[in-house]
Amino acid sequence: MGMSGAGPQSDLFEEMAMPLFDQLYNFAHWLTQNRDEAEDLVQETYTKALKGFSSFQLGTNFRAWMYRILRNTFLTSRTGLKATSTIPLDSEEDGPERAVENDTPETILMKNSNSQLVQSAIADLPVHFREILLLCEVEEMSYQEIAETLSIPIGTVMSRLSRARKILRDSLRPQFQRTS
Amino acid sequence: MVCEAWKTKLGTYLDGELPDEEMRAFDAHVRSCPSCAADALTRVQMKRAIHVAGTRFTPSAEFRRRIQQSIAAKPQRNFQLGWMLASVAVLGIILAVVGVTSSYRILSGREQASRDQALRDQAFGEIADLHVATLASSSPVDVISTDRHTVKPWFQGKIPFAFNLPELQNSEFSLLGGRMTYLDQTPGAQLIYDVRKHHISVFIFQELKLPASLRENTLSPKKLPFNMETWSQGGLRYFVIGDAGMADIDSLAKLFKAAA
Numbered sequence: 007m008g009m010s011g012a013g014p015q016s017d018l019f020e021e022m023a024m025p026l027f028d029q030l031y032n033f034a035h036w037l038t039q040n041r042d043e044a045e046d047l048v049q050e051t052y053t054k055a056l057k058g059f060s061s062f063q064l065g066t067n068f069r070a071w072m073y074r075i076l077r078n079t080f081l082t083s084r085t086g087l088k089a090t091s092t093i094p095l096d097s098e099e100d101g102p103e104r105a106v107e108n109d110t111p112e113t114i115l116m117k118n119s120n121s122q123l124v125q126s127a128i129a130d131l132p133v134h135f136r137e138i139l140l141l142c143e144v145e146e147m148s149y150q151e152i153a154e155t156l157s158i159p160i161g162t163v164m165s166r167l168s169r170a171r172k173i174l175r176d177s178l179r180p181q182f183q184r185t186s
Numbered sequence: 187m188v189c190e191a192w193k194t195k196l197g198t199y200l201d202g203e204l205p206d207e208e209m210r211a212f213d214a215h216v217r218s219c220p221s222c223a224a225d226a227l228t229r230v231q232m233k234r235a236i237h238v239a240g241t242r243f244t245p246s247a248e249f250r251r252r253i254q255q256s257i258a259a260k261p262q263r264n265f266q267l268g269w270m271l272a273s274v275a276v277l278g279i280i281l282a283v284v285g286v287t288s289s290y291r292i293l294s295g296r297e298q299a300s301r302d303q304a305l306r307d308q309a310f311g312e313i314a315d316l317h318v319a320t321l322a323s324s325s326p327v328d329v330i331s332t333d334r335h336t337v338k339p340w341f342q343g344k345i346p347f348a349f350n351l352p353e354l355q356n357s358e359f360s361l362l363g364g365r366m367t368y369l370d371q372t373p374g375a376q377l378i379y380d381v382r383k384h385h386i387s388v389f390i391f392q393e394l395k396l397p398a399s400l401r402e403n404t405l406s407p408k409k410l411p412f413n414m415e416t417w418s419q420g421g422l423r424y425f426v427i428g429d430a431g432m433a434d435i436d437s438l439a440k441l442f443k444a445a446a
Binding site (some may be wrong): 016017019020023024027028031035036041044045048049052053056058061071074075081082087090121122124125128139140142143144146148149157158164167168171175 | 197198201203232233235236237238239240241242243244245249250252253254256257258325328344346366367368370371372373397
């Protein structure tokens with residue numbers, strides 16, 4: 007798919023959008039789990055964003071706007087539909103976060119420092135949990151930004167994030183114990 | 187507050203998202219509580235581990251160059267329209283300067299009406315595109331069910347609003363299923379109905395999230411290849427579109443209005 011733009015609008019767009027390129031690609035790759043699909047997704051995101059840039063209100067959150075376009079494009083893609091239709095998003099309500107125990111994934115992580123295990127555990131997370139964890143921990147977005155990006159209330163951001171962390175911890179525990 | 191209560195908020199605290207007063211109270215507690223301090227430390231380490239592990243994929247230089255080139259490629263239709271409108275504005279100023287203000291007002295009014303109509307046509311054209319794209323898809327619906335009590339709950343947690351589906355007994359319509367959709371970066375619901383082999387889509391979005399050009403109840407049917415009806419009710423904007431006759435579109439719209 008080709009993009010097109012010229013003049014001050016596209017100059018401004020390039021100035022604002024290109025600094026996000028590496029991060030958007032990283033996020034796209036995590037969502038699609040495939041290099042070619044990640045490139046297609048990023049390309050389509052930039053195409054849509056440039057096309058709709060005239061409707062973007064300067065002064066509002068451009069980063070959240072770009073991520074929202076990327077994520078919405080992913081959700082309507084074949085891979086996105088498959089990822090979201092096969093894994094139901096259960097109730098957002100979750101019990102309180104568990105207290106950290108003595109021999110936890112984190113403490114074992116300190117001993118082993120095995121990034122591959124963490125990468126594998128993130129990749130195995132259902133897409134709704136994977137994306138929110140990445141937006142918080144990798145992109146370091148605020149809850150407000152995440153809420154804007156995912157079009158969900160802040161309360162849902164908090165509960166979903168808490169759940170994502172719990173699932174990640176639970177999935178890492180046996181793996182770390184095997185390697186410790 | 188006992189430690190367990192603090193610990194339920196540990197994640198939010200470490201994300202720096204508690205209210206200021208609670209953040210300060212938490213700071214003080216962590217300084218005086220070895221157990222919470224240890225938990226906080228290990229969680230911070232987990233956050234760091236996720237940050238490092240999550241920063242994993244790097245785009246190729248070739249791909250970056252391709253994107254950069256395509257941004258600055260060739261003139262775009264929307265921007266051409268922008269320049270055209272700018273030119274019209276400049277022309278208006280010149281006319282004003284030479285004192286032909288009345289002519290300018292007429293021209294300006296017509297241009298505005300024409301532009302509004304073009305925006306409306308484009309917006310409703312996008313609804314038609316969504317309908318066609320759905321029917322052309324190999325999997326037109328994500329939740330396949332004729333039961334509204336199955337379809338409606340499927341949307342819960344997927345879109346930021348709720349809606350009612352009509353009872354179809356004693357009508358010629360049958361529900362085929364539903365899917366999530368997006369219009370102008372706004373999530374919404376799409377329901378697919380069948381009536382005498384014709385497929386009709388019902389789109390539902392939050393009214394205030396849509397651009398002004400889509401918040402119009404008036405249509406220009408001759409510009410659309412389908413029959414369509416749109417209205418706003420309870421903060422939601424409905425679009426009923428399909429190749430069925432206008433009477434069927436109207437009947438389905440009435441069922442939705444009664445159910446809302």
